[in-house]
Amino acid sequence: MPVTDQAFVTLATSDVYFQGALVLGHSLRHHRTSRQLVILTTPQVPSFMRVVLRCVFDEVIEVKEIDSRDAAHLALMKRPELGITFTKLHCWALIKYTKCVFLDADTLVLCNVDELFDREEISAAPDPGWPDCFNTGVFVFRPSLQTYNRLFQFAVEHGSFDGGDQGLLNSFFNDWAVKDIDKHLPFIYNLSSSIAYTYLPAFRHFGHEAKIVHFLGPVKPWHYKHNPQTRSVFQEFGSPSGHHHIHFLNLWWEVYNTQILPLVMQHNDTWGSRELQQHKHQVGHVEVTIKPASTDLDKSSTQQLESSKHEMPAMETFVHKKEPRSSDSSPPEPEIFLQPPPRPAEVFKEEMQLINIEESPRSDDRVLEPSSQPSPDVELLDLAASVSELSIGTEPEPYDPEGRQKWEEGHMDYMGKDSFENIKKKLDRFLE
Ligand SMILES: O=c1ccn([C@@H]2O[C@H](COP(=O)(O)OP(=O)(O)O[C@H]3O[C@H](CO)[C@@H](O)[C@H](O)[C@H]3O)[C@@H](O)[C@H]2O)c(=O)[nH]1
Numbered sequence: 001m002p003v004t005d006q007a008f009v010t011l012a013t014s015d016v017y018f019q020g021a022l023v024l025g026h027s028l029r030h031h032r033t034s035r036q037l038v039i040l041t042t043p044q045v046p047s048f049m050r051v052v053l054r055c056v057f058d059e060v061i062e063v064k065e066i067d068s069r070d071a072a073h074l075a076l077m078k079r080p081e082l083g084i085t086f087t088k089l090h091c092w093a094l095i096k097y098t099k100c101v102f103l104d105a106d107t108l109v110l111c112n113v114d115e116l117f118d119r120e121e122i123s124a125a126p127d128p129g130w131p132d133c134f135n136t137g138v139f140v141f142r143p144s145l146q147t148y149n150r151l152f153q154f155a156v157e158h159g160s161f162d163g164g165d166q167g168l169l170n171s172f173f174n175d176w177a178v179k180d181i182d183k184h185l186p187f188i189y190n191l192s193s194s195i196a197y198t199y200l201p202a203f204r205h206f207g208h209e210a211k212i213v214h215f216l217g218p219v220k221p222w223h224y225k226h227n228p229q230t231r232s233v234f235q236e237f238g239s240p241s242g243h244h245h246i247h248f249l250n251l252w253w254e255v256y257n258t259q260i261l262p263l264v265m266q267h268n269d270t271w272g273s274r275e276l277q278q279h280k281h282q283v284g285h286v287e288v289t290i291k292p293a294s295t296d297l298d299k300s301s302t303q304q305l306e307s308s309k310h311e312m313p314a315m316e317t318f319v320h321k322k323e324p325r326s327s328d329s330s331p332p333e334p335e336i337f338l339q340p341p342p343r344p345a346e347v348f349k350e351e352m353q354l355i356n357i358e359e360s361p362r363s364d365d366r367v368l369e370p371s372s373q374p375s376p377d378v379e380l381l382d383l384a385a386s387v388s389e390l391s392i393g394t395e396p397e398p399y400d401p402e403g404r405q406k407w408e409e410g411h412m413d414y415m416g417k418d419s420f421e422n423i424k425k426k427l428d429r430f431l432e
């Protein structure tokens, strides 16, 4: 029986995180959660992506972006981009739900985890870097406008020791480490994939019980390239290796390939454009590159590729579309507006306002079914037979003359923009 007053909640503010959120949402459906699925997004989400998100999530809720703009603390984590995770705090305003579980968009659910709703606020797993802090990639909470207001007040008065939501939430719920062991989720509910192999015996002993894997850190699954033929990611120099990590990365890509990519292709008009000839496809601000296999193709897949090169939309190479269903003519859904909470803290006043909540179509209108039932809309031709490489690229960085001048004068921003990770990413892009 569906439970309508409890929800899994995630956040995605950019096109790459949408890909992660879709994989996460699908993994929850696949393991037959009985709870609602909610995604918080910021207003600039492209309209086709909104449609795709609504195939997977029950509710797509627009919120205003909140950025801590705390460059100094974020630099200590070498993650200047994470100020935006303050946007997560909007989840406490989802008061139509009595209890929720927040999951980062870079998590993947490996089995049904509905038992998390038996826990109380705030339940979370230890952070692998500092186990007396909880990691905020997975946590159980109770929406409440009172807590919401207190959180923002706290943010204004104390800030966050890491510049992101995790520092803030750990200071706010500061007795988590010592007070109530029931609020300590086992590590298997937030298994940091790249760290697991550092304590290999424990991973060997407990790893098979993993329930939620978290691709924590700067390198996410979508930064890898994937070969659908071998069903494996390409291991690049310097990337975190380790058998277990690769196993989870492959799992993520398997869901992306077989469930998410067809859905994105089906709803994104630009897939049929001229760019097809290079097999590069714009999905909002991300670019999905599909490289056809050049050797060992059987005759039929060669023909498919040939025809796709000339006039067929790429989508038709892999996806068979059915006629729109009669339910598509249903009346437009109601829009619900949530009022901002009373007297928000001054600094965040503008940003705190939840601006627009849209309810998804009824669940029986969903395009994406749990994958144990064959989807009625999308029939995949064999991607593995014809594609040797899939990758998700991010938007190129805008030209930054001021930064360049500083660099040339010898003032490098080693903790931020010019950190080792960022320079390595640039080199990798250049060497591609
Ligand atoms: O540009 C962004 C960046 C982040 N997110 C969302 O915020 C989450 C956290 O960012 P992520 O890159 O996953 O951070 P982590 O590498 O997991 O780093 C840690 O530090 C973050 C900042 O404190 C916490 O939010 C994380 O839960 C914690 O695991 C993501 O999963 C998304 O849901 C966006 O939507 N857009």
Ligand SMILES: [Mn+2]
Residues within 6 Å of the ligand: 104, 105, 106, 107, 137, 214, 215, 216, 217
């Ligand atoms: Mn994360």
